[in-house]
Amino acid sequence: MKKAIPLLIALLFLSVSLYAQTGSVRGTILDTDKRPVAYSSVFLQGTNTGATTNELGTFQLSNVKAGDHKLIISAVGHERQTLPVVVKEGETTEIQVTLSASQQGLSEVVISASRTPETIDQIPSSITVLSRKAIEEDLMVSTNIIDILSNKVPGLAPSTGTSSNWGQTLRGRAMLVMIDGVPQSTPLRNGAVDMRALDPDAIEQIEVVKGATAIYGNGAAGGLINYITRTPMQQKPFASRTSLGMTGSLVSRDNSIGARVSQMFYGKAGKFDYVVSGAYEQTGEWKDAEGDVLPPDYGLGETDSYNGFLKLGYDFTPFNRVQLTYNYYSSEQKTNYVPQYGNYQNRQKSIAVLGETLGVPQGVRGNHNLNLRFSGENAFLNSRYEADAYYQSVDNVFFWSPSFENGGQSMISSEKRGARVLFTTPYKITNSLDGDVTYGVDVMNDVTSQPLVDGRTWVPEMDMMNLAPFVQLKTALAENLIFKGGFRAEKVNIAVEDYTTLRTVNPATGQIDNPGFEVKGGDLSYNAYLFNAGLRYNKFELFTPYASFSQGFSVADIGVMLRSARVDDMNKINTEAIVINNYEAGFVSKYSRLRFEGVGFISTSELGASGQYKDGVFVVMRSPERIHGFEATADLAVLPTLNLGATFSYVEGKRDVNENDSFRDEEDVYLGGERISPPKYTAYVRYALLDNKLGLNLQYTGIGARERFEINEKGTYNFYQGPVEPYHLVNLSASYRFSKNATFNLGVENLFNEDYFPARSQWFTSPTLYTKGKGAAFNLSMVIEL
Structure with a gap:
């Protein structure tokens, strides 16, 4: 010593x-x-x-x-x-x-990948960032955020064309959806309606981190989507942005006309800044390429949507800030139509017919997000700090179902309270060896249940307490070699009281298929220790390689297992959590005005989360899984006014049924369509003329074929195993700025009126969702900024 x-x-x-x-x-x-x-x-x-x-x-x-x-x-x-x-x-x-x-609209600054702002060239993994400009381009065509993300993000499964993103995985696994880092997803009972969590006009940018990650905790098995909300756009006391729009079908305009209005006020005066906005949209009937009204189950036709947003900020020093954000969103369908289900085996589509609707309006009854944040620079040891306290509450109401005794509607209710503290401390050992350490702790209480609207219990209340300390290291090992690595410890406890499973019936026969079981509750405890590490070499723009390993953690939709219980004790149900290992390697190549990125990945887990129906009951299959795939993205600025781009995504996966660490045996099976999407191609051409007053954007999305399963003994395909036939969609938008403050926009969705079944309708094989895609539709809007 x-x-x-x-x-x-x-x-x-x-x-x-x-x-x-x-x-x-x-x-x-x-x-x-x-x-x-x-x-x-x-x-x-x-x-x-x-x-x-x-x-x-x-x-x-x-x-x-x-x-x-x-x-x-x-x-x-x-x-x-x-x-x-x-x-x-x-x-x-x-x-x-x-x-x-930027001529190419390429986003370079991200927050979500490591919880602290940094450029993409500091991150050894694949990230997609949609700037406000990119979001506005697609808003000219559709205000459905699910469509916008599907068209822009490689690795994200095709859009369902509905309010539900069920089956829309990210690299074959479930994703975590957030608003400013506050979880919107409900992993305890994943209803897959979390992508429509707020109005697109309240979003500044969208960050998508692909591949399992534990940086924000439970649920990001396939990655995460983080909506970053708006900030003041000008440094003056008062400014405004007004948007007025009209939508409708180009196939059959009867009763299809909808309207939208959005108003935003923002500004900065001294140390204080604010953003206040509200949006209201009412859609008309949505119609397919043949002019038939699309069914109301998970429908977006005849829907009233409201969004209120408030952000107040105060810079009490130039580098220290307090910020309060609140967002309210609701989207409820109020329709006079009922579904008339088709027949998958006969390829007869489901449609909507006039009739008496049962129950209450389906959709987002209310999503509340409240977040108080303190942040700043130059704290102890020159550290950056961030402290959050948040509250989130949502009620998502589903459609009326005859599967419940005497019928009924289920509703997922979730309430989250949490706090997060992190510091980023720079260090310098030598002139060539420096970096920073980000460390902190997350605490969250999530109470989720799925009752029926009339009060009956389907999924009992699950009360989860989650404590997770974490640390992330970033260092420059050499002048252009960046290393990132970290550790996160997850301590989770879920309390469930005694409950009785809900009596359900077979709609075809009217017979009771679940008489109800009394199930003893208790506590479920999980402890997981998760690691990540990655390298990126930035010396040559022509070839910038990166590679990473990361782990994710998921409780694998415990709610669906509890509601399907056939035992008298919750502890007899296999509710073991899933740890996912994600391996990724890729490169970025920049040459003159061309940027190309290619990445390959492998995702493994010792436990699975796929499900199938057995005797009318949804059963989760827990055998090991392996998923692999690759993605490619290219952007080219041909001229300062002409840009081209394209992407390609491929993913495939299997279950190791006999659990012998091989995925090539005859017993091993491919994962179904609810997990693995068909290949996806996208392309765009963006052209500006008339001194950049007129902008044109042509966008293509193609879905390839996937056929992995055989016809069953009934002469059809099992659920999730239907083959997907290719389809091709083209969107067109035009924007004309006729004054400094006013812009007129026109968008045409499904320009060539493609008559198609979305991928989910094809692989699900159930008549309840055997619905065609939306036909040609228009979107007119005017934006005035003062």
Whole structure:
């Protein structure tokens, strides 16, 4: 110990001398209209020293070694800049940088992948970020956020064309949906209606992290989707954005006309800023390519949607902020139609017919999100900090079903309360070895149940307490070699009281198929220790490789297992949690105006989460699973006014039924369509003319074929095993800015009126969802900004 004391003293003097030879860089990042670019990233090339601009577009880098440096500035929707700076000992270098809009619309700054803002080139995994500009392009065609994501995100299964995203997996597994990092998904009883959690006009950008990740906890088996809400767009006390729109069918306009209005006010005065917005949309009848009204089950026709959004911020110092955000969203279908189910075996589609609707309106009865956040820079050891307290409550009502005794409607109710604290502390060992450590803890209480609207219990109340400390390390091992690794410990307890399973009937025969079982409740406890690690090498733009390993954790929809119980004790049900291992390797290649990214992945788990119906009961199959696939993305700026792009996604998976660590035996089976999507192709052409006043965008989405199963003894296919036949969809949008403040938009969905069954309708094989896709439709809108 005595020998170590002189060494420690020497290191202390060395660090003091190093910091004595430092200065700082302070600056402001603006766009070409002289508006601040909030949340842009600023890094010193060859190091991990960096910062993120606040809402004023300002930043500061402290303890920068004196000398010549290159500063890299990047922001969502803007061209990346590299500029030289000279730092003098003991002085502060002031700079102002103007970023031009990105020609390709490539987003570079993300938050969701590591819980702290950083550029994509610091992340050793595949990320898709949709900027506000990209969202607005698709909003000209459809306001259904499920469609927007399906058209833009490689690896995400095809859109269902409904309010439900059930079967719409991310790389073959369930995903976690969030708003500003607050979970919207209900993994305890996954009703798969979480993607429609707010109105698209309240979204600033969308970040999609693909592959299992534990960075936000339970449920991100296939990755996560994080909706980042709006921030003030101009540095003035008052500004507004008004949007008026009309929608309708181009096949049969009768009763199809809908309307939409959205109003936003925002501004910044001194240290205070705000965004207040409201949106209302009423859709008309949705019709297929033959002009028939689409069935109301999970339908989006004749739907009233409301969204209220409020964000208040106060910068009590230039680098410390408090922010309060609240969002309310509801979307309920009020229709005079009832479904007339078709027949999959005869390829007879389901349609809607006039009739008396039973029960209450289906849809999102109300989704409340309240979030209080404190954040800042330059805390102890020059750390960045963030502390959140949040509340989320949602009621999702499903359609009337005759499967319950005397009929009924189920409703998933979920209420979450949570708190999160994290710090990001930079460190510097030598001039060539530095980085940062992000660490903290998440605490969440999630109470979820699925009763019937009339009060009967289907899924009992599940009360989950989740405590999870975590740490993430990022370091520059060499000048251009970045390593990221981390650890998260999940401690979960789920309490369930005694309950009785719900009596259900066979709708075809009217006979009781579940007389009801009394089930003893109890506690379920889980402890999981999850790791991630990755490398990225950034020296050559022509070839930037990356590779990573990450683990995810999921409680595998315990609710569906509890409601199907055929035993008298909950502890006799196999409710073991799933740990997913995700292996990924890819590269990014940039050459002149071309950007290409390719990535391959393998996802494994010792337990499965696929299900199948046995004797009318949904049973979860727990055998090991292996999923693999690859994705490719290309973007080319042919001219400053002409951009092209394309993506391709492929995924496949199997269950190891005999559990012998091989997936090639005859007993092993492919995963069904509810997990594995068919190949997906997308492409776009974006062209601006008339001095950028007129913008045209042509978008293509193609779904390939998948056929993995044999016809059963009844001459048809089992649930989830139907073959998927290809279909091709083309959307067109045009935008004309006829004054500085006003823009007129026209969008045409399914331009060539493709007559098709969406992938889910094909593989599910049930008449209840054997529904055709939406036919050609228009969307007219006008946006006024003051």
